[in-house]
Amino acid sequence: MTDHFFRDFRTAPHLHDGPLGVYIDDFAALLQEQGYSQQSARLQTRLVADLSRWLKRQGLGANDLSAQRFKSYLKYRKHHLRPNRSDVSALQKLIGLLRARGIVERERPRPLKGECERIEKSFEQYLSHERGLSQATVVNYLPFVRQFLLERFGSDRIR
DSSP states (O other): OHHHHOOOTTTHHHHTOSTTGGGHHHHHHHHHHTTOOHHHHHHHHHHHHHHHHHHHHHTOOGGGOOHHHHHHHHHHHHHHSOOOTTHHHHHHHHHHHHHHTTSSOOOOOOOOOSHHHHHHHHHHHIIIIISOOOHHHHHHHHHHHHHHHHHHHTTSOOO
């Protein structure tokens, strides 16, 4: 499937290095299904390939992925490669794919700490279930909601 986005035969072998290499074609197929442009799909696929090589260097497997590992990888990426604003969204798609395949466990939801988090979670569910927005879109909207609530209400009770 990666050959749909990468026509250069020299690129393909490097995409399949590391523990995520066996999922690269599935990831590329997901991007094609979701209608991503060739350029966007290439960027996202290269990101996953880079994450795979990073995991390999760390001695980790695909089943070792977690939110904390993503943060560590993004921190590494920020220092060594030029980050892209769609990196987090691409990694969210990857983790969804791996969870659907049973490779990575679903994270247990942590208890909500405050009113702001409760409202944010409620809005997230509204966007996903009622409006039918993709997870990538929802993930991109939530920081704006959080910022609005904090700027508008601060630590006061939300009305």
